Every structure is written in structure tokens, then in C-alpha cells.
Amino acid sequence: MPLQMKLSAITLDCPDPLALAAFYQQATGLEPHPKSDADFAGLIHDDGLFIGFQRVDDYRAPSWPDQIVPQQLHICFKVAEELDEAQAQLLELGAGKPEQPDEDRYRVLTDPAGHPFCIVSER
Incomplete structure (x- = not known):
């Protein structure tokens, strides 16, 4: 067990x-x-x-997506808003927006210390 x-x-x-x-x-x-x-x-x-x-x-902040400095951790958050709206709000708070692998399904952002995190829509 x-x-x-x-x-x-x-x-x-x-x-x-x-x-x-x-x-x-x-x-x-x-x-x-x-x-x-x-x-x-x-x-x-x-x-x-x-x-x-x-x-x-x-x-040393992670360098995503190139992994020269590994990301060390990746957190995902569900958001009630549409992805564009949630992304805009997070960018206003100080998030960064690196290169995106698939903007239709999720968004990868970075917090102010450089940690990558994803947002996905609950809808």
C-alpha cells in the first residue's frame, strides 16, 4: 500500500x-x-x-525555456478568467512572459524572481 x-x-x-x-x-x-x-x-x-x-x-533565476539555469520548480494555477485576461493581470503585477510553447491551451509566465509557472483556464 x-x-x-x-x-x-x-x-x-x-x-x-x-x-x-x-x-x-x-x-x-x-x-x-x-x-x-x-x-x-x-x-x-x-x-x-x-x-x-x-x-x-x-x-540565479531559472532561464526558461533554454534550461541554462534549470527551472528547479514549475507550478500550475487554474484561473477562472480567460487566459488573455488572467495573463494581463499577472503581467501588471510584475510577471514576465517568456517564449510560449502553446498559447491556446496554457500560458507560461515567470514570477518576479524568474520561476516559471503556468496558468490554465478552468473553462
Whole structure:
């Protein structure tokens, strides 16, 4: 029988934990962890999922899609809006838009620290 595990946390390396937490807070509506600071910040979901952001000296952002610096992590989010609308909102928040493999089905964006993430429409 397989071990029963529930995902409880995801932590991203970055140069500025509070700034990256603010980006994801605006993008997701998750609540900030009350003990967030300049070295480690976090967001909490109602179901207990925690997204953490930890300061790393000499952080090197992933280079996607070329993988010269591997992406290290890839997060996907479902969005209620149409992809164009959700993408526009995320770009306004500071996301980047690298080369796209398939803009009809999903969009690959990068957070302000360079981590790639996807958005897919729930529709």
C-alpha cells in the first residue's frame, strides 16, 4: 500500500522573500503568514497549504525555456478568467512572459524572481 501523503508546503528560493510573497499574494489572494520576514516569508491557504519564499544569497533565476539555469520548480494555477485576461493581470503585477510553447491551451509566465509557472483556464 502506498504511503498516504498530503502536500503541505512549497518553498521557492529567491532574492527577496517579502517581494515575491507580495506578488503571489496579489495573484492568489492567499493570506500572509504572520511571522514572515526579510529572510523567509509565506502565504497560507485555508486548507493548510503553505507557500514559502526563502532568501538565497547569489540567487540565479531559472532561464526558461533554454534550461541554462534549470527551472528547479514549475507550478500550475487554474484561473477562472480567460487566459488573455488572467495573463494581463499577472503581467501588471510584475510577471514576465517568456517564449510560449502553446498559447491556446496554457500560458507560461515567470514570477518576479524568474520561476516559471503556468496558468490554465478552468473553462
